[in-house]
Amino acid sequence: MRIKISRETSFVYAPPAKSVVQLLRLTPRSHEGQHVLRWRVSADVDCAMRQSEDSLGNVVHTVSHFGPIDRLVVLSEGEVETFDATGVVRAAAEPLVPEIYLRTSPLAEANGTLREFADMAVQGALTPLDKLHAVMGALSEAMTYQWDAPRSANAAEAFALRRGGAEDYTHIFVACARWLGSPARYVSGYLLRRDGAPQETDYAWAEAYVPILGWIGFDAANRVCVDDGYVRIAVGFDHLSAAPARGSRGGGGDETQKISLSIGQAQSQRQN
Numbered sequence: 001m002r003i004k005i006s007r008e009t010s011f012v013y014a015p016p017a018k019s020v021v022q023l024l025r026l027t028p029r030s031h032e033g034q035h036v037l038r039w040r041v042s043a044d045v046d047c048a049m050r051q052s053e054d055s056l057g058n059v060v061h062t063v064s065h066f067g068p069i070d071r072l073v074v075l076s077e078g079e080v081e082t083f084d085a086t087g088v089v090r091a092a093a094e095p096l097v098p099e100i101y102l103r104t105s106p107l108a109e110a111n112g113t114l115r116e117f118a119d120m121a122v123q124g125a126l127t128p129l130d131k132l133h134a135v136m137g138a139l140s141e142a143m144t145y146q147w148d149a150p151r152s153a154n155a156a157e158a159f160a161l162r163r164g165g166a167e168d169y170t171h172i173f174v175a176c177a178r179w180l181g182s183p184a185r186y187v188s189g190y191l192l193r194r195d196g197a198p199q200e201t202d203y204a205w206a207e208a209y210v211p212i213l214g215w216i217g218f219d220a221a222n223r224v225c226v227d228d229g230y231v232r233i234a235v236g237f238d239h240l241s242a243a244p245a246r247g248s249r250g251g252g253g254d255e256t257q258k259i260s261l262s263i264g265q266a267q268s269q270r271q272n
Contacts, residue, residue, distance in 0.1 A: 001228045002037070002266040003192050006077040007202075009245060010258045016070040017252030020047075020063075024245050025188065025234035026076035027051075027059040031092035033085045034232060039078030045069065056241065057093030058234040074245075079266055080231050087225030089207060089215040089232070098209040101183035107238035108186065110175040111156040117142070118176035128182055129210050132218060135176045140223040143169060147201075167239055169220040170204045174238065183209040187217065188242040189233040190263050199263055202244055207235065231263075 007026065030036045043049060047065040054060050063074065104110075110118065121138035122131040144163040151167065152158035155175040158168035170186055177184035184206055191203040205219040205226060217226030226232075236242030249255060 001083075001192070002079060002081050003190075003229075003231055004079050004262075004264055004266045005190055005231065006075070006262040007244075008260040009074045009076075010260075011072040011074075011245075011247070012256040012258070013070050013072075013249060013252045013254070014256070015253050016068045017249040017255075018068060019066045019250040020069055020072060020247060021249070022063045022072070022074070022245055022247035024061040024063060024074060024076070025054075025058050025242060026061065026074070026244055028078075028080055028189070028231055028233050029057075029059060029093055031232075032090040033083055033088075033226075033228075035081045035083075037079040037081055039076070039080075041074065041076045044073040044075075045071075047072070053093075054241075055095065056235055057095045058236075058242070082228040082231060084228040087216045087218070087227070088213060089217060092215070092232075098183040098215070101185045101209065101237065102178055102181070103237065104175075104178065105237035105240070107154045107240060108171045108174040108178070108184075109155065110179040114156060114159055114172065114175055115179050117159070118179050121176070122180060128180075129213065129216070131180055132177060132182060132208050132210070132216070135173060135180070136218050136220045136223055139169060139172060139176070139220045143172075145169070145221050166204045166219075166221040170206045171238060173206045173218060173220040174208075177206070177208045186236045186238045186242050187232055187234070188236070188239070188244060190231040190261075191219075192229040192231075192263055192265070194229060199261060201259055201261060202233075203230075204239070205230065 155171040
């Protein structure tokens with residue numbers, strides 16, 4: 001499937017900031033499940049932009065502006081061809097060994113309640129893959145999906161509320177998988193919905209490592225393994241290390257961020 005994406009991110013500073021630095025993880029990388037046909041990241045003001053790679057293998061653009069600024073707009077857009085690999089992620093950039101993702105992280109740590117939930121969910125499951133599917137199924141039954149739910153502080157808080165968005169489901173799944181001994185990580189990206197409904201914002205899902213098979217994508221919010229409707233952008237220990245944008249500013253007041261997202265099948269494919 002050929003997917004066209006355009007994401008406009010507006011940062012508004014009131015009063016104007018004296019300087020701004022934004023770390024942007026907005027650029028996908030090719031692997032066996034997706035091929036980046038074209039992609040660009042640009043800003044609407046005269047600023048310095050440097051591309052690099054972080055320790056997890058994500059493409060990072062560092063945007064910096066020194067001098068008074070009240071508004072910065074960043075556009076990331078392009079086309080990606082995706083393939084259904086039944087959830088398996090192969091030939092992706094992997095600078096670290098899978099076991100590093102057993103490490104707990106601030107937003108995806110299993111407290112006593114989540115540990116008990118995970119242990120109960122996998123009763124009768126024999127293999128690591130069976131256990132991961134069992135956790136995904138149990139999580140789908142225990143939680144109510146609300147795409148616009150306020151962001152919870154962490155996995156434990158989201159599970160206590162029994163509702164949340166894709167980010168919350170992902171943090172809970174990652175926390176449970178790690179507790180059960182499977183390396184797991186947070187993935188930020190986009191989802192082309194099959195029902196034609198618009199995707200209002202970025203999406204999130206998890207990847208867990210299974211011996212022999214490798215990394216497998218689990219969308220706990222939709223209770224499926226990822227397919228060709230997903231565009232993978234960045235990975236992290238939790239949202240903090242995979243966030244599309246994280247920045248700092250000197251002086252000024254508050255920062256307000258607004259996202260405008262358009263995602264759909266490329267026109268040329270729809271005509272075939």
